[in-house]
Amino acid sequence: MKQKLIVGNWKMNGSLAANAALLQAIKQGLPADNKAGVAVAAPAAYLAQVQAELAGSAIGVGAQDVSQHEQGAFTGEVSAAMLKEFGVRYALVGHSERRQYHGETDAVVAAKAQAALSKGITPIVCVGETLAEREAGQTEAVVKRQLAAVIHQVGHCVSELVVAYEPVWAIGTGKTATPEQAQSVHAVLRAQLAAASAQADRVPLLYGGSMNAANAAQLLAQVDIDGGLIGGAALKAPDFLTIVAAAQ
Numbered sequence: 001m002k003q004k005l006i007v008g009n010w011k012m013n014g015s016l017a018a019n020a021a022l023l024q025a026i027k028q029g030l031p032a033d034n035k036a037g038v039a040v041a042a043p044a045a046y047l048a049q050v051q052a053e054l055a056g057s058a059i060g061v062g063a064q065d066v067s068q069h070e071q072g073a074f075t076g077e078v079s080a081a082m083l084k085e086f087g088v089r090y091a092l093v094g095h096s097e098r099r100q101y102h103g104e105t106d107a108v109v110a111a112k113a114q115a116a117l118s119k120g121i122t123p124i125v126c127v128g129e130t131l132a133e134r135e136a137g138q139t140e141a142v143v144k145r146q147l148a149a150v151i152h153q154v155g156h157c158v159s160e161l162v163v164a165y166e167p168v169w170a171i172g173t174g175k176t177a178t179p180e181q182a183q184s185v186h187a188v189l190r191a192q193l194a195a196a197s198a199q200a201d202r203v204p205l206l207y208g209g210s211m212n213a214a215n216a217a218q219l220l221a222q223v224d225i226d227g228g229l230i231g232g233a234a235l236k237a238p239d240f241l242t243i244v245a246a247a248q
């Protein structure tokens, strides 16, 4: 069976003390024979700390964003090369909170994915529809449009991506997509990737949106759900570890 991947997205949470405690607990609680890939996407300010805490562990360091630009006069931005210096393996791109609050377009998200890949960082490309879009029957069209922009940009590197389906209405709301709802969108994304790359099967398709210790196993049992992108539940070590345990 394909290895599953569980990524914690801490969003704008944490402190030096809280991060240290959380990472210690996660490191200690991971089963010795853990088979899942595990990573945490931390705020940029804490990447050095997270890199140091995770040195020698199998847990990957992730960033929550990356600049589309290589360097220069882009105040506040962090480049892929800078992330790479802190051992960053994954970068979220196009999280709905970035699309919504920072005006990121499909084109910007695609450029960010390309910037990450160019420095050997795996982009975790987030796609997902709003409640209004779902109710208007546009779910498929929206996620396909969002993913198409990235596929078009990265060309033959499609198989190097991770894709996360995060329905906006399920993020931080406690309303999870049902396993069937999530699976049916994942199947659409899988087919789209397959049309673009012979190696599309390699692309982990994560589900995100109120995934928690209680519902993870059912979601992860779906044929096209290869892992999870976890928000709130990633801030509590026992919950995060239960999700990792469900991904074995």
Ligand code: 13P
Pocket (backbone or CB within 6 Å): 009, 095, 166, 170, 171, 172, 173, 174, 208, 209, 210, 211, 229, 230, 231, 232, 233
């Ligand atoms: P929640 O798990 O808090 O709903 O957040 C999901 C998410 O946005 C992960 O990127």
